[in-house]
Amino acid sequence: MTSLKDRIARRCAQELHAGQVVNLGLGIPTLVANHLSPDAAVIFHSENGVFGFGPKPDYHHADSDFTNAGCEPITLPAGAALMDLATSLGAMRNGYIDVTILGALEVDAAGNIANWATRRAGRWWPGIGGAMDLCYGTPTVIAALQHTDTHGRPKVRHRCTLPLTGAGCVKLIVTELAVFDVLPGGGLFLRDLQEGATLEQVRNSTEADFTVAETVLAGNTVAECV
Amino acid sequence: MIPGKPTRETSPPHPLDKVMPLSAALAPLQPGMRLMLGEFVGAGEPVACVRWLLDSALDELTLIANTPGLRGGFLKALLFDSGQIREYIGTHVGTTEQSTAAYLENRVLVREFFPMGTWAEKVRAGAMGLGGILVPVGVGILDQPGLFPDLPTAKQTLDLNGQRYFVEPALTADVSIIKGWRADRLGNIEFRGTSTQNQRDIAMAGRYTVAEVNEIVEVGEIPPERVGCPGVFVNAVVQGVSLAEQHELYRQHWVKLGRLHAPTAAV
Numbered sequence: 001m002t003s004l005k006d007r008i009a010r011r012c013a014q015e016l017h018a019g020q021v022v023n024l025g026l027g028i029p030t031l032v033a034n035h036l037s038p039d040a041a042v043i044f045h046s047e048n049g050v051f052g053f054g055p056k057p058d059y060h061h062a063d064s065d066f067t068n069a070g071c072e073p074i075t076l077p078a079g080a081a082l083m084d085l086a087t088s089l090g091a092m093r094n095g096y097i098d099v100t101i102l103g104a105l106e107v108d109a110a111g112n113i114a115n116w117a118t119r120r121a122g123r124w125w126p127g128i129g130g131a132m133d134l135c136y137g138t139p140t141v142i143a144a145l146q147h148t149d150t151h152g153r154p155k156v157r158h159r160c161t162l163p164l165t166g167a168g169c170v171k172l173i174v175t176e177l178a179v180f181d182v183l184p185g186g187g188l189f190l191r192d193l194q195e196g197a198t199l200e201q202v203r204n205s206t207e208a209d210f211t212v213a214e215t216v217l218a219g220n221t222v223a224e225c226v
Numbered sequence: 227m228i229p230g231k232p233t234r235e236t237s238p239p240h241p242l243d244k245v246m247p248l249s250a251a252l253a254p255l256q257p258g259m260r261l262m263l264g265e266f267v268g269a270g271e272p273v274a275c276v277r278w279l280l281d282s283a284l285d286e287l288t289l290i291a292n293t294p295g296l297r298g299g300f301l302k303a304l305l306f307d308s309g310q311i312r313e314y315i316g317t318h319v320g321t322t323e324q325s326t327a328a329y330l331e332n333r334v335l336v337r338e339f340f341p342m343g344t345w346a347e348k349v350r351a352g353a354m355g356l357g358g359i360l361v362p363v364g365v366g367i368l369d370q371p372g373l374f375p376d377l378p379t380a381k382q383t384l385d386l387n388g389q390r391y392f393v394e395p396a397l398t399a400d401v402s403i404i405k406g407w408r409a410d411r412l413g414n415i416e417f418r419g420t421s422t423q424n425q426r427d428i429a430m431a432g433r434y435t436v437a438e439v440n441e442i443v444e445v446g447e448i449p450p451e452r453v454g455c456p457g458v459f460v461n462a463v464v465q466g467v468s469l470a471e472q473h474e475l476y477r478q479h480w481v482k483l484g485r486l487h488a489p490t491a492a493v
Contacts, residue, residue: 047342048266048420059489064269064476065407065419071267071296072485073476076419085266085292085424086350089343093363116339121330124339124373126320129293132341136363164367 004146004176007194010035011174012101012144016042020098021051023134025115026070027103028144045097047130049088052080069130092130093137100138102131104145106160109208111170111182113143114162124163135166147175147205154207156180156188178202180210190216240445244413244463248278251436251462255401258286258312262349262399264428267321268296268303270421272405272438273475274466276301280308288313290399292345292423294325298483306334315397317342338374338381344394346424351396353430360384360391368392402432406455407469408448409439413457416448418469426455435459438466 002010009031016022016032018041024030033055036042043052047069054075057063062073076082083091091097106114116131117124135141145155156173173180179192188210190202199216252275255261265271289311295302303322305311311328313335319325328334340348341363351359368374369381369392382393404425406415415437417425429435437460467475480486 046420048269049422050420056486059477059481059486062473062477062480062486063419064473065421067266067269067420069267071269073480074420082420082422084422084426086343086346086427089346093343123330125330126326127293127316127318127339128341129318130342132364132367133343136341163370163373167366 005031006035007176008144008146008174011179011192011194012142015142015172015174016040016099018042021045021096023047023092023097023100023138025100025102025131025134028146029101029103030070032101032144045088045091046074047085047088047092049083049085050074050076050080051083052077054080089130089133092133095137095139097134097138099140099142100134101142101144102134102165104143104155105149106155106157106162107143107145107170107173108157108160109182109188109210110159110186111168112160112164113141113166113170114160115165117163128165131165135169138169140171141166141169142172142174143170144174147177147202152205154205157207158209177205187211189213192216193219240411242457243411244457244460245409245411245442246462246464248274248464251464252278252282252401252403254434255284257284259400260288260290260398262290262397262402262428262432263302264402264404264423264425265291265293265295265302266420266423267293268300269476270405270423270425271295271301272403272436272466273301273472274464275403275436275438276305279310280304282310285310286312288315290315290349290397292316292342293318294322296479296483297322298479299324300479309333313337315345316340317345335376337376337378338368340394341368344392345397346427348394348397349424349431350427351394352398353427356396358393358395360386361394362389362391365390365392397431399428399432400434402428402435404429404435404437404455404460405466406437406439408441408443409437409460409463410443410445410448410457411463412445413437413460413463414445414448414453415439415455415457415460416452417454422454426459429455429459434461436462436464438464440466440469440472 013035054077177197306324306328319329407418
């Protein structure tokens with residue numbers, strides 16, 4: 001059985017193509033790598049200064065100087081390239097990363113994403129890290145998130161209520177129920193339903209308005225007839 | 227000026243020898259100073275220097291570091307529990323339990339969070355002798371009223387060539403501590419893997435800089451093109467834990483955090 005998070009990650013993986021430089025954020029996005037074939041030829045980037053890193057090593061091969069942005073051990077296979085921190089963040093700001101997949105607290109119909117701050121003890125917590133640089137400079141930002149929060153409230157909002165990480169930067173929203181394109185100029189377009197999800201379910205758990213692809217309308221009708 | 231103190235009796239003292247014991251190397255660090263530390267979520271931390279700091283009575287420090295470090299009570303994170311830090315300047319407080327608690331309980335002042343690229347360039351500006359930098363990231367977001375109530379003044383912006391930028395002042399420190407793999411006695415530093423980070427910039431942004439390394443070698447053993455931080459930017463070199471000890475320290479912590487499987491008994 002596939003968990004909700006893996007369902008989201010698997011769908012995100014379908015959006016990645018050979019030769020793309022990709023940065024995966026923490027959480028659900030990290031799982032995307034598990035759903036790519038070994039010959040996917042995607043170049044993974046990590047903020048701390050590496051292009052083309054490889055999977056986690058075993059205990060005896062874990063090198064304390066080979067780590068990813070979450071301080072987890074990685075490998076550096078043939079073709080990997082290292083750089084210093086300022087270069088790595090400069091690459092993010094300046095559009096050298098093709099795709100980033102980021103977790104989100106909220107996304108909205110204008111392509112805004114909020115993922116760095118919640119209100120705790122009267123203050124914004126926990127902090128920004130590299131997410132804002134990625135949102136600023138990456139041509140394709142994919143938001144990978146569960147459709148509702150732990151209280152069942154919609155996370156795909158008309159307008160984000162939390163401090164933003166990026167404004168108008170999200171191109172695609174992937175949840176366990178749905179895949180939305182963010183249209184140029186704003187507005188959501190329901191491109192796909194995830195397996196087992198219904199249009200009704202998506203309508204009931206999405207705050208933002210959206211238009212629906214013909215294929216979804218057709219497929220949904222079929223599904224309802226079954 | 228620099229007290230030369232060779233650790234190997236077999237090697238004749240080099241006139242510019244920067245190797246010295248920890249306590250001598252860190253003697254210039256005083257309470258209330260601005261301290262900059264190399265690291266990335268706990269990777270590339272100067273282990274021996276952090277342990278020395280935790281044992282010291284130095285307090286009221288302003289810590290300038292990318293992140294508070296690695297969760298699970300690892301090294302630098304403990305400085306957020308020891309009451310030695312008055313203010314933290316970085317990108318995040320949520321990477322460790324200690325920094326989260328210190329921030330939410332108002333024990334450590336955090337005026338604002340910087341996007342990592344902004345933080346790195348502020349340090350680089352301090353390293354390169356610049357007054358500051360112009361950054362487009364976060365304009366219209368981080369200058370929203372009420373977001374950072376502890377900021378004494380609103381974030382300054384400047385319009386240039388049709389784009390709006392934040393004017394971000396350079397970051398400098400009284401004392402910088404960096405972590406390298408090898409050093410020669412002149413303080414030339416060689417880095418390993420992803421631990422290069424912005425250690426060189428941090429060295430240059432400090433008025434006085436200590437480099438902790440896994441291994442100290444004779445002058446000439448590090449080829450000039452492999453020097454990641456020239457000794458000119460380093461005032462003191464200290465012997466840290468060996469590379470093998472460092473690997474074991476991180477591996478065991480990764481196992482504790484569930485990020486690595488414990489080795490099987492058969493190995």
